Amino acid sequence: MSAGLVILAVVAIATVGFFVGRAKSLSSAGGDIRQLHSLPSYYGQATFLFAAVPALLVTFAWLILQPMFVASQISGMIVSGDIVEGASRTLVMADVRRIANGLDVAVTAGKLSETGIEKLNTASTDVRALLAGVGVAVASDVQQNILAAAKEFRTLTSTLRIAMAVVAIALSVLGLVVALTRIKPEYRARNVSEQAVKALLILSSLVAILTTVGIIASLVFETLHFFQLYPAKDFFFNLTWNPQFTGGSDLGFIPLLWGTLYVSFVALVFAVPIGLFVAVYLSEYATNRVRSIVKPAVEILAGIPTIVYGLFALITVGPLLRDYFAQPLGLGQSSSSVLTAGIVMGIMLIPFVSSLSDDVINAVPQAMRDGSYGLGATQSETVKQVILPAALPGIVGAILLAASRAIGETMIVVMGAGAAAKLSLNPLEAMTTITVKIVSQLTGDTEFASPETLVAFALGLSLFVITLGLNVLALYIVRKYREQYE
Amino acid sequence: MYDAPILGDTVDQKTTKISARDVQVYYGDTHAIKDVNVDIDSKTVTAFIGPSGCGKSTFLRCINRMNDTIDVCRVVGDIKIDGEDIYDKRVDPVQLRAKVGMVFQKPNPFPKSIYDNIAYGPRIHGLAKNKADLDVIVEKSLRRGAIWDEVKDRLDAPGTGLSGGQQQRLCIARAVATEPEVLLMDEPCSALDPIATAQVEELIDELRNQFSVVIVTHSMQQAARVSQKTAFFHLGNLVEYGDTSQIFTNPLDERTQNYITGRIG
Numbered sequence: 001m002s003a004g005l006v007i008l009a010v011v012a013i014a015t016v017g018f019f020v021g022r023a024k025s026l027s028s029a030g031g032d033i034r035q036l037h038s039l040p041s042y043y044g045q046a047t048f049l050f051a052a053v054p055a056l057l058v059t060f061a062w063l064i065l066q067p068m069f070v071a072s073q074i075s076g077m078i079v080s081g082d083i084v085e086g087a088s089r090t091l092v093m094a095d096v097r098r099i100a101n102g103l104d105v106a107v108t109a110g111k112l113s114e115t116g117i118e119k120l121n122t123a124s125t126d127v128r129a130l131l132a133g134v135g136v137a138v139a140s141d142v143q144q145n146i147l148a149a150a151k152e153f154r155t156l157t158s159t160l161r162i163a164m165a166v167v168a169i170a171l172s173v174l175g176l177v178v179a180l181t182r183i184k185p186e187y188r189a190r191n192v193s194e195q196a197v198k199a200l201l202i203l204s205s206l207v208a209i210l211t212t213v214g215i216i217a218s219l220v221f222e223t224l225h226f227f228q229l230y231p232a233k234d235f236f237f238n239l240t241w242n243p244q245f246t247g248g249s250d251l252g253f254i255p256l257l258w259g260t261l262y263v264s265f266v267a268l269v270f271a272v273p274i275g276l277f278v279a280v281y282l283s284e285y286a287t288n289r290v291r292s293i294v295k296p297a298v299e300i301l302a303g304i305p306t307i308v309y310g311l312f313a314l315i316t317v318g319p320l321l322r323d324y325f326a327q328p329l330g331l332g333q334s335s336s337s338v339l340t341a342g343i344v345m346g347i348m349l350i351p352f353v354s355s356l357s358d359d360v361i362n363a364v365p366q367a368m369r370d371g372s373y374g375l376g377a378t379q380s381e382t383v384k385q386v387i388l389p390a391a392l393p394g395i396v397g398a399i400l401l402a403a404s405r406a407i408g409e410t411m412i413v414v415m416g417a418g419a420a421a422k423l424s425l426n427p428l429e430a431m432t433t434i435t436v437k438i439v440s441q442l443t444g445d446t447e448f449a450s451p452e453t454l455v456a457f458a459l460g461l462s463l464f465v466i467t468l469g470l471n472v473l474a475l476y477i478v479r480k481y482r483e484q485y486e
Numbered sequence: 487m488y489d490a491p492i493l494g495d496t497v498d499q500k501t502t503k504i505s506a507r508d509v510q511v512y513y514g515d516t517h518a519i520k521d522v523n524v525d526i527d528s529k530t531v532t533a534f535i536g537p538s539g540c541g542k543s544t545f546l547r548c549i550n551r552m553n554d555t556i557d558v559c560r561v562v563g564d565i566k567i568d569g570e571d572i573y574d575k576r577v578d579p580v581q582l583r584a585k586v587g588m589v590f591q592k593p594n595p596f597p598k599s600i601y602d603n604i605a606y607g608p609r610i611h612g613l614a615k616n617k618a619d620l621d622v623i624v625e626k627s628l629r630r631g632a633i634w635d636e637v638k639d640r641l642d643a644p645g646t647g648l649s650g651g652q653q654q655r656l657c658i659a660r661a662v663a664t665e666p667e668v669l670l671m672d673e674p675c676s677a678l679d680p681i682a683t684a685q686v687e688e689l690i691d692e693l694r695n696q697f698s699v700v701i702v703t704h705s706m707q708q709a710a711r712v713s714q715k716t717a718f719f720h721l722g723n724l725v726e727y728g729d730t731s732q733i734f735t736n737p738l739d740e741r742t743q744n745y746i747t748g749r750i751g
């Protein structure tokens with residue numbers, strides 16, 4: 001019986017429990033709802049929960065633990081002679097699982113019967129060819145010992161599956177009976193049901209937090225691994241980035257950090273003034289009609305996929321800058337440059353700055369504007385001297401959020417700024433960023449044991465620390481601002 | 487001492503500062519002010535009273551063209567200050583507002599220091615030649631606002647950190663710093679406690695020596711205490727306008743009578 005069927009059966013039992021529980025609560029009160037502590041459907045829900053939750057929890061735990069248990073049983077059957085040179089025990093175990101799976105496929109395909117499997121022997125049958133016949137590829141010829149392990153694996157797995165189904169359904173029925181015996185008018189069924197909902201809400205928020213913790217943990221773990229293979233001092237202070245897959249690489253983080261900060265800086269120099277002017281125009285000068293058209297139009301920019309921005313950088317902005325700036329001025333030959341990526345990324349960031357700033361400017365109380373106009377200030381004096389200073393903390397928050405977006409951007413940089421790690425001040429030269437190098441170190445055929453690959457995790461952690469710092473700073477500033485008017 | 491109406495005050499100046507003729511105000515399709523005619527004397531405190539929504543604040547905001555900042559608002563008719571039509575095309579509302587200061591219902595100090603709040607108007611109008619000049623203006627304005635003694639040691643502190651009554655006096659000081667000729671006050675005491683209200687009322691009485699003050703108020707006692715002239719608005723009409731003592735003791739119109747005795751409102 002497969003896990004899906006077991007879950008379905010448990011849910012079916014619980015659903016029956018819902019209706020029975022609801023009916024029983026009514027009859028226990030003699031048909032008078034006012035005698036009950038909760039509404040009848042809460043008694044149904046409580047019964048449902050008792051029948052479903054323990055059984056499902058046990059099922060999921062079983063599904064996780066079963067493979068571990070089976071593996072520990074089987075691995076005793078493999079002697080060290082079965083492990084080919086250069087391979088490991090886990091590889092042999094993978095073979096066992098694959099063969100067992102192949103036998104299952106063969107049974108479903110009708111090539112083998114259960115009794116046939118019992119009699120199967122490597123001496124008389126070419127198991128590898130047999131499995132290949134049903135579409136399951138095995139790396140090497142199958143040893144008798146391994147085949148026995150695979151057979152044992154199959155029987156153990158199927159026995160445990162049946163045991164799981166029996167336990168789960170028994171538990172579900174038991175829960176149902178317990179819940180039904182507890183139904184009395186004074187039983188607080190609503191509280192049980194609300195506790196369950198609360199538990200669900202807590203669980204959902206835990207998922208988000210635990211994921212973050214998990215991501216950080218994996219980054220930290222791999223980074224520590226990296227620093228065992230490559231000195232941390234060199235990573236942080238070496239001025240060259242030159243990974244060699246033959247070993248002896250220079251993995252200095254500085255050129256990448258420089259590229260990241262430089263591209264982000266150019267992007268912000270471009271996006272912040274334009275975004276701010278857009279925000280001031282929209283919130284202070286534009287009529288409602290214009291605003292209702294312009295604001296969504298600007299926000300469309302935020303919906304364009306970054307790869308499309310990348311194309312724009314690659315085929316339009318890059319060649320344009322090269323032909324009209326870089327080559328005439330003798331500053332560079334490449335169409336990929338910091339300026340290209342920076343400008344295109346700046347365009348992408350305009351709606352971030354303008355939209356958030358617009359909200360912040362609109363949040364400045366009308367009383368501030370009235371006070372300023374009442375003193376004979378013009379609109380521009382009011383904007384410059386009252387509204388922008390009042391909105392400044394929020395605007396700074398918006399800029400920092402845009403900055404952390406810029407630092408984490410990858411696609412535009414790959415296509416706009418190139419992939420050469422360089423320490424240079426010339427904005428018309430190709431450079432690269434941390435994110436781009438993380439991608440290039442991890443793509444292709446790699447194994448996670450060399451410093452050249454593991455450096456990606458150290459880079460990722462550095463990036464995470466930078467953007468986290470910026471986000472915390474932005475949140476702090478925004479929160480401080482909120483205290484002013486409330 | 488503020489409980490008894492100061493009804494015996496005589497109005498010594500009789501020159502007309504503001505004159506309004508057939509003023510109509512529309513908010514979109516709503517006709518908010520109908521046929522208002524009024525002459526406001528200089529160096530006098532004039533009170534606008536009336537039930538909520540009667541248009542007294544709207545009319546007040548016509549006098550310094552603050553209604554221009556509301557898109558749907560339209561003003562028809564003549565309003566003249568010193569004989570000059572303020573709705574004439576040649577009049578810049580920005581210059582007008584420098585001449586006609588305004589204090590709002592809720593204290594609205596800028597999120598700047600106390601000093602910068604006062605210096606804001608003089609700076610944008612270029613009233614001070616240098617820093618020393620500005621210091622003099624700030625001190626004089628804060629003294630006129632009757633708040634100098636409370637803030638003289640902390641001029642760099644944020645204006646938003648003051649108490650409600652202090653903030654309102656700061657806003658009055660801010661308004662007088664630009665040396666306006668007319669001071670409009672839109673329910674300046676409605677957000678204040680009785681003690682702060684008494685301080686502001688005392689201040690208004692002193693301001694009468696230099697400015698024409700027009701005050702909108704919900705409190706009839708306040709109107710009686712601080713004003714020499716009173717105008718009663720009802721449903722967008724100016725019902726009755728006259729000396730405060732006459733309005734409160736011997737109103738001519740039945741609606742005025744009903745309002746001040748509390749039968750409508």
